[in-house]
Amino acid sequence: MFHSSSFQTSSFVSFFKANTLAGIIALIALAFLAYYPASQAEFIIDDNPFYIADPVMEQSDGILRIWLSPQENNDIWPYIPITRTSFWIERQLVGLNLQISHVINIGFHAITAVLLWLFLRYLRIPGAWLIAMVFVLHPVHVQSVAWIAERKNVVAGIFYVLTLWSYFHFERKQQWQWYVLTLSLFLCALLSKSSTIMLPVLFIFCRLWNSSPWKMLELLKLIPFFLLALVMGYVRIWFEINSFDATGVQYSWTWGERLLIAGHVPFFYLTKIIFPYPLMFIYPKWTIDAAKISMYLPLVSIIAVAGVLLWKYSSWGRVFFLTLGMFLISLFPVLSFFNNSWTQFSFVADHWVHLPSIPVLILLVQGIRWAGKYLKTITGSQYAQQGIWTIATFTFMGLTWQQAQSYQNNKTLWLTTLAQYPEAWMAHQELGREYMVDGDIQLALQHLNQAIQLNENRPDAYLNRGLAYFLIEQYPLAIENFNQALLLNHKMKKAYYNRGKTYAKLHQYQKALADFNQVLELNPKFSEAYNDRGTIYLQWRQYPQALQEFNQALLLNPQLTEAYHQRGLTYIFLGKYVQAVEDFDQVLRLNPTVVESWYNRGNAYLKLQQYAKAMDSYNQALQLDPKYIPAYNNRGYLYILSGNKKQACANWREACRLGQCQYYQQAQQKQDCLRIIP
Numbered sequence: 001m002f003h004s005s006s007f008q009t010s011s012f013v014s015f016f017k018a019n020t021l022a023g024i025i026a027l028i029a030l031a032f033l034a035y036y037p038a039s040q041a042e043f044i045i046d047d048n049p050f051y052i053a054d055p056v057m058e059q060s061d062g063i064l065r066i067w068l069s070p071q072e073n074n075d076i077w078p079y080i081p082i083t084r085t086s087f088w089i090e091r092q093l094v095g096l097n098l099q100i101s102h103v104i105n106i107g108f109h110a111i112t113a114v115l116l117w118l119f120l121r122y123l124r125i126p127g128a129w130l131i132a133m134v135f136v137l138h139p140v141h142v143q144s145v146a147w148i149a150e151r152k153n154v155v156a157g158i159f160y161v162l163t164l165w166s167y168f169h170f171e172r173k174q175q176w177q178w179y180v181l182t183l184s185l186f187l188c189a190l191l192s193k194s195s196t197i198m199l200p201v202l203f204i205f206c207r208l209w210n211s212s213p214w215k216m217l218e219l220l221k222l223i224p225f226f227l228l229a230l231v232m233g234y235v236r237i238w239f240e241i242n243s244f245d246a247t248g249v250q251y252s253w254t255w256g257e258r259l260l261i262a263g264h265v266p267f268f269y270l271t272k273i274i275f276p277y278p279l280m281f282i283y284p285k286w287t288i289d290a291a292k293i294s295m296y297l298p299l300v301s302i303i304a305v306a307g308v309l310l311w312k313y314s315s316w317g318r319v320f321f322l323t324l325g326m327f328l329i330s331l332f333p334v335l336s337f338f339n340n341s342w343t344q345f346s347f348v349a350d351h352w353v354h355l356p357s358i359p360v361l362i363l364l365v366q367g368i369r370w371a372g373k374y375l376k377t378i379t380g381s382q383y384a385q386q387g388i389w390t391i392a393t394f395t396f397m398g399l400t401w402q403q404a405q406s407y408q409n410n411k412t413l414w415l416t417t418l419a420q421y422p423e424a425w426m427a428h429q430e431l432g433r434e435y436m437v438d439g440d441i442q443l444a445l446q447h448l449n450q451a452i453q454l455n456e457n458r459p460d461a462y463l464n465r466g467l468a469y470f471l472i473e474q475y476p477l478a479i480e481n482f483n484q485a486l487l488l489n490h491k492m493k494k495a496y497y498n499r500g501k502t503y504a505k506l507h508q509y510q511k512a513l514a515d516f517n518q519v520l521e522l523n524p525k526f527s528e529a530y531n532d533r534g535t536i537y538l539q540w541r542q543y544p545q546a547l548q549e550f551n552q553a554l555l556l557n558p559q560l561t562e563a564y565h566q567r568g569l570t571y572i573f574l575g576k577y578v579q580a581v582e583d584f585d586q587v588l589r590l591n592p593t594v595v596e597s598w599y600n601r602g603n604a605y606l607k608l609q610q611y612a613k614a615m616d617s618y619n620q621a622l623q624l625d626p627k628y629i630p631a632y633n634n635r636g637y638l639y640i641l642s643g644n645k646k647q648a649c650a651n652w653r654e655a656c657r658l659g660q661c662q663y664y665q666q667a668q669q670k671q672d673c674l675r676i677i678p
Contacts, residue, residue, distance in 0.1 A: 023129050024114050031110035031136045032103075034397045037404040038146035039102045044410050045430065050077065050149040051101070055557055056084075057091040078239040079232075082159075082191040083152040101148050109145045110136060112157035116358065119165045123209075130389065131358075131365045139276045139399040140357060143350035146407035153354045156193035159185050160355050163196075167203050171210055179221065186225055194236035195333040196355070200225035205326050237338055245489065246339035250457065253336070257288045261347055262335035263299030266328055269353045273360045276396075279403055281417045282424045283346045302328075323359045330356035344458075345426050368392055410434050425454035429461045436468055444468050459488040463495050470502055478502045493522050497529055509536050527557035535566055538573075546570050561587045565597050572604055580604040595625045602634060611638055629660045636663060 032039070043052060054077075056062040063085055070079040077084060086104070094100050117132035125131070135141070144153035163185040170178035189196040200222055207218070240246040253261070264286065272279065289295060309321035334340065334352040342349055372385035381387075406416040411434050417427040428451035435444035448465040451458065466481030482499035485492055500515030513536050519529040534549030550567035553560055568583035584601035587594050602617030618635040621628050636651035652664035 020118075023117060027113045027117065027129075027132055027136055028107075028110045030133060030397070031106055031113065034137050034400040035102075035106045035109075035142075035145055035404055037401060038142070038407055039099060039106060041098070041102055041146060041404075041407050042409040043098055044147060044407060044413050046149040047147070051087050052096060054087070055559055057088055058559060062088045062092075078194060078243070079235055080152050080192055080194065082188055083155045083193065086151065086155055098148070102146070105145050105148060105151055105154055108151065108154035108158060109141065112154060112161060115158060115161040115165070119161050119168075120362075122165065123168065125362065127365050127369050130369070131362055133393065134361050134365055134396060135358065137393065137396040137400055138273070138357065138361065139279055139396065139403045140272050140350050141354055142279070142400055142403040142407065143281065144354040146404050147351065150351050152193040153351055156189050156196050157355055159189035159192055160196055160199070163189050163199055164202065164206065167206055168210075171206065183224060183228075187228060190228060190232040194232050195352075197229040197233045197236075198329050198332055200229055201329050201332075202326055205322055205329070208322055233333075240339055240341055244341040245491070246341045246344075248489070250344050251339045253288065254290075256290055258336050260288055260290065260295050260299065262337060263296070263302060265335050265348055266302065266331055267298050268348050269331065269356070270360060272350070273353070273357050274364060276399055278420055279350060279399075280420050281350075281406070281413055282421060282426055283348050284421055284423070285346045320363070323363050326359040327356055330359070423454055425451045425458065425461070428454065429458065429464060432461075432468070433464055436464070436471065441468050441472050457488060459485040459492050459495065462488070463492065463498065466495070466502075467498060470498065470505075473505075475502050475506050491522055493519050493526060496522070497526070497532075500529075501532060504532065504536065509539060512536060525556050527553045527560055527563070530556070531560060531563040531566060534563070534570075538566060538570055541573070543570050543574050547574075559590060561590045561594065561597075564590075565594065565600070568597070568600060568604070572600065572607070575607075577604045577607045581608070593624060595621050595628055595631075598624065599628065599631050599634075602631070606634065606638070611641060614638060627658055629655045629658050632658070633660070633663050 051057065056065050059065065066084045066088060067081045070077075070081075090101065090104060113132045113136035116135055117129050120128035120131055144150045163182060166178055166182040166185050170182050186196075186199055189199065203222060203225065268283075305324075306321070309317040309324070311317065313321055331353070334349075336343055336347055342352075368388065369385070372388040375388060376382065376384035405412075407413055410430065414427045414431040414434065417424050418431070421427070428447040432444045432447035432451065435441070435447065445465065445468050448461055448468060451461040452465065455461070462481045462485040466478045466485065469475070469478035469481060479499055479502050482495045482502065485495040486499075489495070496515045496518045500512040500519070503509070503512035503515065513533060516529045516533040516536075519526050520533075523529075530549045530553035534546045534553065537543075537546035537549060547567065547570050550563045550570065553563040554567070557563075564583045564587045568580045568587070571577070571580035571583065581601055581604045584597045584604065587597040588601070598617050598621035602614045602621065605611070605614035605617060615635065615638050618631045618638070621631040622635070625631075632651045632655040636648040636655070639645070639648035639651065649664070649667050652667055655661070656664040
């Protein structure tokens with residue numbers, strides 16, 4: 001495509017051409033240097049549900065569930081089992097370690113850059129190492145690398161480059177083993193990230209790149225690729241609509257409006273690739289007004305540029321037509337022709353241009369090389385090219401370092417976003433959630449109110465505001481907000497669930513049960529809803545039904561400590577004290593800080609007349625919470641059984657000091673503290 005005679009290759013590039021190992025090491029080192037702030041980051045936005053809290057990651061058969069049970073956790077994950085498998089293997093090998101997760105993301109990005117260099121060198125494109133260097137350092141890729149949940153981009157990048165490379169081998173050698181390998185690599189790319197569906201179209205551009213003649217057989221060879229792409233494209237669209245709720249009035253653009261959006265998107269990304277500042281996590285969402293003539297200019301410009309490049313295709317136009325055409329084709333899945341949950345926030349996102357940026361980077365690097373050559377000509381300095389590349393390298397690295405710092409944690413990310421875009425309703429909403437976690441409910445409500453003021457049609461904002469009111473026990477206001485969320489989205493499982501928990505706090509158990517039933521109708525695998533439904537049956541002393549609910553909750557989520565605790569209480573009421581002890585033990589293995597489980601384990605041991613173990617459990621409860629009154633009362637009873645009246649009275653006296661004097665007063669009336677039964 002590019003001819004070596006057109007661009008003078010610098011000694012810097014020649015060095016890496018002759019020293020492959022040095023080139024690989026340099027690309028990897030640059031990646032880890034530029035992304036060092038990201039390697040020290042915590043998790044952000046979707047990292048928790050996508051990876052940290054995904055129960056499949058902890059299960060020994062998780063890899064089978066990932067591949068064979070795509071319906072599990074499908075409200076979070078699309079079907080990209082290769083990416084999820086990388087998470088599962090990581091968790092099995094090193095456990096939950098966010099620093100390692102970030103390092104792996106950076107490593108995958110570096111590997112993609114290395115493969116890109118070797119592939120472009122195979123194609124004999126001048127400046128191949130420089131293109132890979134710009135790819136690894138370009139700040140527009142920070143969102144894909146620093147965001148753990150976007151690992152699908154950096155994993156797919158490896159298979160994306162390998163698929164193209166393999167296809168070029170097949171084109172040149174026409175050997176069927178290369179065809180099978182290409183098809184296999186393409187499937188791996190699809191199972192890493194579905195937006196790689198455009199690779200078969202890029203194969204057509206590859207034939208044009210090689211100036212290969214077209215025959216009917218060549219088209220037939222591509223049919224399996226297009227069939228795979230159609231299947232995976234359909235699967236992703238299904239997930240967006242059915243799992244990610246990408247439906248409703250906020251997606252009700254006409255096809256004409258979608259075409260106008262599609263015209264704007266490529267120009268936006270071109271500007272961010274060529275001039276990557278400022279970069280934002282969320283960009284302002286422009287208004288589509290078909291009545292304005294200016295809205296049609298980007299679309300008309302694309303058509304006009306394509307026409308000029310086709311007119312000059314036989315000379316200079318071929319390079320630009322093929323390169324920009326590959327860029328445009330790669331962007332097709334995110335041009336808003338199909339509903340995507342992210343477009344509720346913005347029509348564009350940096351992580352959508354991670355792989356589509358490659359063709360533009362090829363042109364950008366050739367432009368910089370041409371500028372270096374021109375600067376050398378007019379200055380006569382042999383260091384002109386090296387100078388311009390030194391400036392470019394440090395500029396990209398500095399911008400990437402700065403951008404990666406904004407991804408340190410959720411609060412930093414959202415505060416940075418609001419500093420750049422004060423009307424980002426999502427940033428206000430998510431920052432409200434962060435302040436809720438911190439316990440600053442008033443500040444949380446300020447941001448949630450602002451989010452609703454900026455976008456009153458967002459059910460998530462009402463859901464979170466309802467949670468904030470729930471935390472400060474303003475239950476009627478909480479219910480009011482959950483109701484509003486459900487008016488906007490009648491399938492919002494979390495709104496039903498939290499409204500049910502609020503009704504339970506108000507002892508309106510019938511309404512709570514109705515909400516939990518609705519949750520399970522929408523998602524029969526919502527383990528927490530089974531647990532809360534069981535808690536209501538326990539409250540009603542319907543112990544067999546309660547036991548059935550807790551069993552189902554634990555079948556779906558063996559890590560659900562609350563269900564073990566509630567089932568343990570049920571066993572106590574049923575007189576099954578051994579099973580109760582086993583459940584409380586399981587709670588304490590998962591979380592040894594649950595005071596109530598220490599206390600109730602003590603009660604079960606007390607019923608089993610294992611007094612030493614009961615005493616140990618009460619002691620553990622009081623060590624964790626020195627103000628836990630029931631443990632003082634029951635520990636006092638144990639001291640009475642052992643004949644230690646002094647210690648019994650001391651425990652009941654402490655309970656009285658904390659606010660419950662029943663047993664201490666009885667002991668005073670008896671004077672000798674005898675026969676005091678809690």
